[in-house]
Amino acid sequence: MRRLGGPSILAGMSSRTPEPHPAPQTPPTPRATTQDLITRYYAAFNAADSQGLLELLSDDVQHDVNQGGTELGRTAFRVFLAHMNAHYRQEARDLTVMVSPDGVRAAAEFVIHGEYLKTDADLPTARGQVYALPVGAFFEVHGGLITRVTSYHNLQDWTRQVGG
Numbered sequence: 001m002r003r004l005g006g007p008s009i010l011a012g013m014s015s016r017t018p019e020p021h022p023a024p025q026t027p028p029t030p031r032a033t034t035q036d037l038i039t040r041y042y043a044a045f046n047a048a049d050s051q052g053l054l055e056l057l058s059d060d061v062q063h064d065v066n067q068g069g070t071e072l073g074r075t076a077f078r079v080f081l082a083h084m085n086a087h088y089r090q091e092a093r094d095l096t097v098m099v100s101p102d103g104v105r106a107a108a109e110f111v112i113h114g115e116y117l118k119t120d121a122d123l124p125t126a127r128g129q130v131y132a133l134p135v136g137a138f139f140e141v142h143g144g145l146i147t148r149v150t151s152y153h154n155l156q157d158w159t160r161q162v163g164g
Helices: 030-046 050-054 074-087 155-161
Strands: 057-064 070-072 088-099 105-116 130-142 145-153
Touching: 030 050, 030 088, 030 105, 030 130, 030 145, 050 074, 057 074, 070 074, 074 088, 130 155, 145 155
Parallel strands: 057 145
Antiparallel strands: 057 070, 088 105, 105 130, 130 145
């Protein structure tokens, strides 16, 4: 074999394969960001993590209570959660989240599985009854936080399930 003089064309090159440059990260779309936010809201709800859930809300969140009034602010929402946790144990299952392309509006459909722990106001007497109800919830999102929560379920169906 004949050897040619002069420097090798491989001199100074590593035998390692060079590492590829990482692909630039594409920022998530507004739709994907809101989808993640609403999914985290229900994960916190299912974990009974009131503080984690409250951190996803704006300070001036508007909460339209099912078959009730409208409450404003994170403090009012905290009071609502404490009341619900004292009277009910609930879990959202079969969750589907739908989001507008601009990420400003979202809807969630799920089945709430619950246990009625303590009699709530003028509702039927609690005896540990279990129930499962379809629920629809609607959200507005601004600045990465939930600014409106509106939820609907059929109170007559719930009353029938708990024996009222």
